[in-house]
Amino acid sequence: MAIVAIVGRPNVGKSTLFNRLVGGRQAIVDNVPGVTRDRNYAEVEWGETSFTLVDTGGFEEPGLGVMDEVIAAQVRRQVEAAIGEADAIVLLCDGREGLNPLDREMMDRLRRAQRPVFVAVNKLDTVTAEEKLLSEFYALGVEHLYPVSSAHGLGVWELADDVVAALPPQEGPAVEREGEVRVAVVGRPNVGKSSLINRVLGYERVVVSEAPGTTRDAVDTNFELDGTPYVLVDTAGIRRKGRLAGPLEHYGTLRSLKAMERADVCLLVIDAAEGLTDGDVKIAAHTFDLGRGVVVAANKWDLVHLNPKQATKHLNKIREGLRFLGDVPLVITSAVEGTGVQEVFGTARQSFERLSAGFSTSEVNKVLEAAFAAHQPPAYRGKPVKLYYATQIGNRPPRFVIFANYPKGVTDAYRRYLVNQLRSRLGLSSVPVQIVIKPRRRE
Numbered sequence: 001m002a003i004v005a006i007v008g009r010p011n012v013g014k015s016t017l018f019n020r021l022v023g024g025r026q027a028i029v030d031n032v033p034g035v036t037r038d039r040n041y042a043e044v045e046w047g048e049t050s051f052t053l054v055d056t057g058g059f060e061e062p063g064l065g066v067m068d069e070v071i072a073a074q075v076r077r078q079v080e081a082a083i084g085e086a087d088a089i090v091l092l093c094d095g096r097e098g099l100n101p102l103d104r105e106m107m108d109r110l111r112r113a114q115r116p117v118f119v120a121v122n123k124l125d126t127v128t129a130e131e132k133l134l135s136e137f138y139a140l141g142v143e144h145l146y147p148v149s150s151a152h153g154l155g156v157w158e159l160a161d162d163v164v165a166a167l168p169p170q171e172g173p174a175v176e177r178e179g180e181v182r183v184a185v186v187g188r189p190n191v192g193k194s195s196l197i198n199r200v201l202g203y204e205r206v207v208v209s210e211a212p213g214t215t216r217d218a219v220d221t222n223f224e225l226d227g228t229p230y231v232l233v234d235t236a237g238i239r240r241k242g243r244l245a246g247p248l249e250h251y252g253t254l255r256s257l258k259a260m261e262r263a264d265v266c267l268l269v270i271d272a273a274e275g276l277t278d279g280d281v282k283i284a285a286h287t288f289d290l291g292r293g294v295v296v297a298a299n300k301w302d303l304v305h306l307n308p309k310q311a312t313k314h315l316n317k318i319r320e321g322l323r324f325l326g327d328v329p330l331v332i333t334s335a336v337e338g339t340g341v342q343e344v345f346g347t348a349r350q351s352f353e354r355l356s357a358g359f360s361t362s363e364v365n366k367v368l369e370a371a372f373a374a375h376q377p378p379a380y381r382g383k384p385v386k387l388y389y390a391t392q393i394g395n396r397p398p399r400f401v402i403f404a405n406y407p408k409g410v411t412d413a414y415r416r417y418l419v420n421q422l423r424s425r426l427g428l429s430s431v432p433v434q435i436v437i438k439p440r441r442r443e
Contacts, residue, residue, distance in 0.1 A: 003052045046164050090120055092122050124155075125149045184263035264396060327429040329350075364426075385404060386404060
């Protein structure tokens, strides 16, 4: 699909316009400048045309704006990358603040890009405001300006119609990639999630900083590795509720949790030098409860200065802390040195394949019979509980239904026993398994 990029200074309303065109709150919006930092992509259907819309961070001079100098420089590179891949560009300006030197600088850059450019002047909520504030933006050297109010939707439709008309013709409908694996990269703040993503992609896809909370939106990227297509989702660091530093972190955490729900496998990145924390364990447990596969990346291994024996003990301690999840894979990684990066995604693919596995009813019933023979459930109201048969009813994760004479008599402890038996005997020890107990159907 064609790509349309929205660019402009911080806090001019780019994410609000992005959400308005997408038709939902996909990007975090706040009055604080500099909220968006990475490129955020979404598909938009406009009439009979579909295109990819890109939200970008605020373009400002490093050291002269609201963002940290290093982050501002990285955001500028993200904006320039979005301009380079776009088929059309919307330059959004703030009508209330008036024409800014950075607006002129951006317009000069966009002319050199030789793409169709549409200058939209935002925050013009009334006809009076439009007449009073619009005229000075003609100094940018454009014949037509688009007065809009992203917050209220005024003028947005005319802008979108003209942008779509300027796009190159579509080559055909998008084809779903067979065997695509969705991997959400999750973890606490500042464990190296974004650095790991940039390392595997081979370019600066997301902004990286030593400051916790640099990533705020969940950012999707399509790529292919060793013949397997992936969708990689970078997420904001997840903190406990009581430690959230404000609304931005709150919304970032909510987006991260949503990203976990739409993933197949979650790559839990932990700080190898720090070891496993309670926060890491809670994220891993939540991932398993969602029915997603888990791969643990012990990142920043280049900072672990231990002899081989101590290193083995250190890793075993991490594995011990995750034992409640079963045989979850643990991979040593270093985003700085590139250690373990390919292994991580090969392991994620294996987890995806196990999540997608299908088993015949006879295979499942052999496991059930052996489990029942080895350990029977306690009686229910003085009567024996019988398990009749089982069958698989779904995957991602593997789900099974077991028919019994007294479903309420199957205790939580016995249910966990059955899950563990299915996992160990069907080769699913590294992925979650779900079971449903139902009464036997009457003839």
